Amino acid sequence: MARLEWGYQGRGKWCSYKRMTLIVCSINIAIALYVIRCLYTSLYLYSNNFPQHSVKYSPDQIEKMEESIRIRKTSEPTDLVKVVKEIKKELDSQERGVKLPRHVKQMMTDEILQWLRRLPANANTSEQRETLEKWRMEKLREAKLLTMGKNANLTISLDEAVMLAKAMESKWPVLLEEIGLWIPAEITSKEHDDKPEGVDEFEEDPLPGRPLPAECHTELHTDYDGAAVRWGLNHRKESAADCCQACLDQARRAKPGEKKCNIWVYCPSESGCYSPDIYEHKFQECWLKYAEKPRLNFKDKYSESYRSLHPTAPPVVPWVSGVVSI
Incomplete structure (x- = not known):
C-alpha cells in the first residue's frame, strides 16, 4: 500500500502544471523557428530564380x-517648340519690365x-x-502722400503705392508702353517737301506697282x-495703289451706320515696317482706317528723342499713307 502511494505521488510531480507549460512553449518555439526558416528559404530561392x-x-x-x-x-515639332520658347521668353521679359x-x-x-x-479734339501732341x-506728377504726389501715411485720393494699398511711385519715377516710358499708351513725337514738318534747314534729304525709293491716282x-x-x-495684319495688297483702291471700294460699299474708310496705310518695304505696337508688320500690309479729323502718327523721320526711347525704330518712317475724300 505504501509503494502504491509513492508511485502515484511521483507521477503527479512529473506531470505538474509548470512542466506541461514549459513543454508546450518549447514546441511552439520550435514550430515558429521552422516556419521562419521555410519562409527565408523560399524568398532566397525566389530571388535567385528571378534576379x-x-x-x-x-x-x-x-x-x-x-x-x-x-x-x-x-x-x-521643333519649330513650334522654338516659337513657344521665344514667346515665353518675350512674355517673361515683359513681366520683368514693370x-x-x-x-x-x-x-x-x-x-x-x-x-x-478733356482736351479739345484738335489738341496736338505737345498738349x-x-x-x-x-x-503723372499728380499721381506721384498722391502716391508719396500715401506712403507717408497721409490721406490721398488713391484706392490702392500702401505696397502698391510704393511700387507705382518707383515705376513712374524710373520706368515711366516703359510703363506707358505696358499699359498700351503712347503719344507720337511732335511733328515739325507739315508738308512732305517742307524740310528744316540743315536736315539732310533722304533718298526716295519708287513705289512698286502701278501709279497712284491723284484721289489717293x-x-x-x-x-x-x-x-x-x-485690320492690316491679314489684309495684303500687291501695291499701294491697290491699297488705296481697297479704301475707296470699302467707302462706297459701306452700309448705313458703318464707318467709311478715309485713310489708307501701306507697308511697301520687303523687310517689313516698324510700329511701336506689339505686332510684327510685314511687307504689303494694307490698313484701312477712319478718322473724323485725320491726324498724323509719324512723318518723314523719327526724332532722336523718340529713337532713344525706342532703339528698334529706323531713322525713316517706312509707311505710305493717304487721306481720301468720302
Whole structure:
C-alpha cells in the first residue's frame, strides 16, 4: 500500500502544471523557428530564380528601339517648340519690365484716358504730352502722400503705392508702353517737301506697282492714325495703289451706320515696317482706317528723342499713307 502511494505521488510531480507549460512553449518555439526558416528559404530561392535587371535584349531588338527613338525625335515639332520658347521668353521679359498688379495698370489707363478726353479734339501732341505729365506728377504726389501715411485720393494699398511711385519715377516710358499708351513725337514738318534747314534729304525709293491716282493723296514716309475698319495684319495688297483702291471700294460699299474708310496705310518695304505696337508688320500690309479729323502718327523721320526711347525704330518712317475724300 505504501509503494502504491509513492508511485502515484511521483507521477503527479512529473506531470505538474509548470512542466506541461514549459513543454508546450518549447514546441511552439520550435514550430515558429521552422516556419521562419521555410519562409527565408523560399524568398532566397525566389530571388535567385528571378534576379533584378536580368532582362536581356537581342541586337535586333536594340536596333529597333534606337530607330524608334530617332523617329520620335525627328517627328517632334521643333519649330513650334522654338516659337513657344521665344514667346515665353518675350512674355517673361515683359513681366520683368514693370511689376505692377493688373488692377493698378487698369486704374492708370482709365484715369489717363479721362484726362486726355478733356482736351479739345484738335489738341496736338505737345498738349497731350503736357496733360500726361500733369497726371503723372499728380499721381506721384498722391502716391508719396500715401506712403507717408497721409490721406490721398488713391484706392490702392500702401505696397502698391510704393511700387507705382518707383515705376513712374524710373520706368515711366516703359510703363506707358505696358499699359498700351503712347503719344507720337511732335511733328515739325507739315508738308512732305517742307524740310528744316540743315536736315539732310533722304533718298526716295519708287513705289512698286502701278501709279497712284491723284484721289489717293499719297504721302511717302507717313503714318496716319485712325480707327481700323480693316485690320492690316491679314489684309495684303500687291501695291499701294491697290491699297488705296481697297479704301475707296470699302467707302462706297459701306452700309448705313458703318464707318467709311478715309485713310489708307501701306507697308511697301520687303523687310517689313516698324510700329511701336506689339505686332510684327510685314511687307504689303494694307490698313484701312477712319478718322473724323485725320491726324498724323509719324512723318518723314523719327526724332532722336523718340529713337532713344525706342532703339528698334529706323531713322525713316517706312509707311505710305493717304487721306481720301468720302
